[in-house]
Amino acid sequence: MHIDGTAALVSGGASGLGEATARRLVANGAACTILDRNAERGEALAKELGGATTFVAADVTDPAQVGEAVEQAARSAPLRIAVNCAGLGLATRLVDRSGSPHDLDAFRFVVNVNLIGTFNVMRLAASAMVGTEPLDDGERGVIVNTASVAAFEGQIGQIAYSASKGGIVGMTLPAARDLSPSGIRVLTIAPGVMDTPLLGLLPDEGRQALAAGVPFPKRLGTPDDFSALVVHLCQNAYLNGEVIRLDGGLRMQPR
Numbered sequence: 082m083h084i085d086g087t088a089a090l091v092s093g094g095a096s097g098l099g100e101a102t103a104r105r106l107v108a109n110g111a112a113c114t115i116l117d118r119n120a121e122r123g124e125a126l127a128k129e130l131g132g133a134t135t136f137v138a139a140d141v142t143d144p145a146q147v148g149e150a151v152e153q154a155a156r157s158a159p160l161r162i163a164v165n166c167a168g169l170g171l172a173t174r175l176v177d178r179s180g181s182p183h184d185l186d187a188f189r190f191v192v193n194v195n196l197i198g199t200f201n202v203m204r205l206a207a208s209a210m211v212g213t214e215p216l217d218d219g220e221r222g223v224i225v226n227t228a229s230v231a232a233f234e235g236q237i238g239q240i241a242y243s244a245s246k247g248g249i250v251g252m253t254l255p256a257a258r259d260l261s262p263s264g265i266r267v268l269t270i271a272p273g274v275m276d277t278p279l280l281g282l283l284p285d286e287g288r289q290a291l292a293a294g295v296p297f298p299k300r301l302g303t304p305d306d307f308s309a310l311v312v313h314l315c316q317n318a319y320l321n322g323e324v325i326r327l328d329g330g331l332r333m334q335p336r
């Protein structure tokens with residue numbers, strides 16, 4: 082699919098991987114709508130990128146707010162690209178050292194934002210895409226979700242996060258199958274350790290230790306590595322229903 086002239090929606094687009102994705106989609110000619118709950122950063126980025134870029138303050142778990150963002154995105158051009166980057170982590174064990182169980186609401190919260198939020202954006206964006214005119218090859222759109230290598234190798238303390246990301250991996254093929262009659266592809270990226278504001282909170286030694294664990298290249302992944310893959314997934318029409326690791330060959334250890 083040619084990105085130029087399409088409308089794109091990027092959840093979590095105010096920071097990190099989503100921000101880099103919004104920047105690259107705009108550079109490739111998309112009218113980009115940034116959906117994020119961080120209004121300050123989202124508005125500043127939309128202003129900086131200018132042109133047809135818009136920002137909608139929304140929580141991915143809220144049907145009405147996401148519905149508005151999808152409507153806004155589809156206003157300027159046919160909505161053909163939706164990228165799910167909104168997400169968060171939590172470090173809590175199933176049972177902690179003092180024997181207390183994992184808080185159930187904390188587990189629900191992570192699954193709600195990462196998994197159900199992704200589903201919510203996917204269903205509403207796909208419904209808008211279904212209503213667009215197909216391109217010459219029958220394609221109407223592409224949805225790219227963000228899981229994590231923690232979907233496969235969750236570390237100690239990642240049980241809620243891994244469950245939420247494993248759910249995104251599990252949705253990928255059935256979503257692609259459900260949407261295949263409409264010519265909409267669904268793909269998921271499972272990043273390794275990426276250098277985003279999230280990771281920037283770690284001290285330098287911590288970041289270096291993480292980078293040393295990557296087989297090659299021996300560095301953290303960058304938001305640009307991620308956004309370059311998103312653009313490729315949009316452009317390569319034969320990629321569908323797949324989860325792609327973006328991790329320099331990293332396999333996470335228990336801790």
Ligand SMILES: NC(=O)c1ccc[n+]([C@@H]2O[C@H](COP(=O)([O-])OP(=O)(O)OC[C@H]3O[C@@H](n4cnc5c(N)ncnc54)[C@H](O)[C@@H]3O)[C@@H](O)[C@H]2O)c1
Nearest residue numbers: 093096097098117118119140141167168229272274275277
């Ligand atoms: N950074 C990494 O190493 C890494 C690795 C694997 C997977 N991921 C995943 O990539 C995605 C992006 O992470 P990042 O590192 O860019 O983080 P980030 O914190 O820089 O960006 C996440 C963005 O999502 C937004 N967000 C969070 N909850 C939201 C909600 N309920 N509704 C709307 N917006 C919400 C935040 O405001 C923020 O702007 C996440 O899903 C994360 O789990 C990150």
